[in-house]
Amino acid sequence: MAIQALRLIVKYFTRQASLSELDKLSEKMKDPHTREEFENYAKINFIIDYNIKKFNTAKSREQLLAFIDREKQASRLRRAVHLMKYAAVLLLFCGGAYLVYEGFYEKTSGSITTTTIEVSNIKPGSDKAILTLQDGSHVDLTTENITTATLKNNGKTLSYNDRYADDTTPVYNYITIPRGGQFQIKLSDGTRVWLNSETKLKYPEAFIKGETRSVELLYGEAYFDVAPASRHTGTKFRVIHPSQEIEVLGTEFNVRAYRDESHIATTLVAGKVAISTGDIHYILSPNEKASLDLRDHKMDISVTDVSDEISWKKGIFSFTGMSLEAIAKVLNRWYDIQIIFTNPELRNVKFNGMISKKENIEEILNLIVSTNSINAYEIKNKHVYIK
Numbered sequence: 223m224a225i226q227a228l229r230l231i232v233k234y235f236t237r238q239a240s241l242s243e244l245d246k247l248s249e250k251m252k253d254p255h256t257r258e259e260f261e262n263y264a265k266i267n268f269i270i271d272y273n274i275k276k277f278n279t280a281k282s283r284e285q286l287l288a289f290i291d292r293e294k295q296a297s298r299l300r301r302a303v304h305l306m307k308y309a310a311v312l313l314l315f316c317g318g319a320y321l322v323y324e325g326f327y328e329k330t331s332g333s334i335t336t337t338t339i340e341v342s343n344i345k346p347g348s349d350k351a352i353l354t355l356q357d358g359s360h361v362d363l364t365t366e367n368i369t370t371a372t373l374k375n376n377g378k379t380l381s382y383n384d385r386y387a388d389d390t391t392p393v394y395n396y397i398t399i400p401r402g403g404q405f406q407i408k409l410s411d412g413t414r415v416w417l418n419s420e421t422k423l424k425y426p427e428a429f430i431k432g433e434t435r436s437v438e439l440l441y442g443e444a445y446f447d448v449a450p451a452s453r454h455t456g457t458k459f460r461v462i463h464p465s466q467e468i469e470v471l472g473t474e475f476n477v478r479a480y481r482d483e484s485h486i487a488t489t490l491v492a493g494k495v496a497i498s499t500g501d502i503h504y505i506l507s508p509n510e511k512a513s514l515d516l517r518d519h520k521m522d523i524s525v526t527d528v529s530d531e532i533s534w535k536k537g538i539f540s541f542t543g544m545s546l547e548a549i550a551k552v553l554n555r556w557y558d559i560q561i562i563f564t565n566p567e568l569r570n571v572k573f574n575g576m577i578s579k580k581e582n583i584e585e586i587l588n589l590i591v592s593t594n595s596i597n598a599y600e601i602k603n604k605h606v607y608i609k
Contacts, residue, residue, distance in 0.1 A: 392426035402558035
């Protein structure tokens with residue numbers, strides 16, 4: 223394969239290709255050797271590997287080229303926006319993100335869409351948290367590096383030294399993750415917890431030897447990698463929520479319990495957990511998800527793709543069959559914004575895709591626009607209007 227074609231493919235994946243270079247790549251894709259090399263590069267990438275499981279590669283290639291042709295005809299009048307949409311299509315198949323709308327391939331480009339953006343200071347989320355001590359005082363873990371005899375904070379992770387409580391009454395602290403934040407904490411027993419945006423966890427500075435190790439997820443989403451009971455005289459680990467309890471011996475699992483959602487989702491990655499709520503008791507197996515409906519307190523157990531459920535921990539938004547309304551809630555928390563639908567019907571549009579949490583909100587919105595599922599969006603301060 224010619225060196226020029228290889229360079230074009232590399233630029234394609236790294237989002238550096240210009241409009242003319244994308245035109246050249248479209249032509250070179252007619253060559254079977256170029257297509258083969260394209261597919262080899264695509265398979266290396268984790269996200270496109272996920273996409274290949276869902277879609278036929280050859281078919282996706284043809285749909286991509288057809289979409290490029292349509293966009294070239296419709297977007298010549300707005301070259302800058304055109305390049306942004308090309309980047310979105312590029313990511314759609316081969317880069318840091320892809321997003322597929324059910325009607326994407328059936329729709330053709332209509333009138334040119336427009337967006338209105340006032341000076342936008344919307345940034346992706348970052349590591350930030352507030353520590354509330356038992357005496358009620360607050361510590362901003364984002365700005366204060368702390369090292370004491372019992373703990374250490376480096377601005378990303380709050381770590382407690384391995385130890386047991388000296389007293390029979392544990393000292394409880396709270397760690398709160400605001401909208402637009404994420405953080406990690408290592409508890410005194412060695413358990414590691416990843417905390418997502420808009421989450422609050424209550425925990426003891428040190429557990430009491432021989433007693434059940436308990437923490438309380440007041441709201442939000444957390445991923446637990448629990449230190450084995452064998453390291454702690456056989457004591458179990460318990461995660462308490464006002465609507466359910468999870469008991470484990472040593473395992474990895476994710477709990478999503480946001481205040482604006484009607485379900486609590488518990489997904490088991492490895493090991494074994496027992497979930498209890500009222501008279502309901504269930505033992506989850508790996509790759510199972512328990513969904514508790516807070517309206518009628520019924521629990522549904524299903525097999526799930528664990529990678530989708532815990533992708534946030536790895537810096538990726540994963541949307542599988544998710545409505546635009548549900549996606550908006552995720553974006554609201556991470557970017558600390560408020561998405562408003564001017565057309566209520568858009569709330570129910572379904573998507574499949576993966577997007578890096580490092581993307582700017584405008585890039586994600588342009589990606590959604592490129593699927594032809596919405597016409598445009600408007601940003602005013604921290605309000606985003608979907609049209």
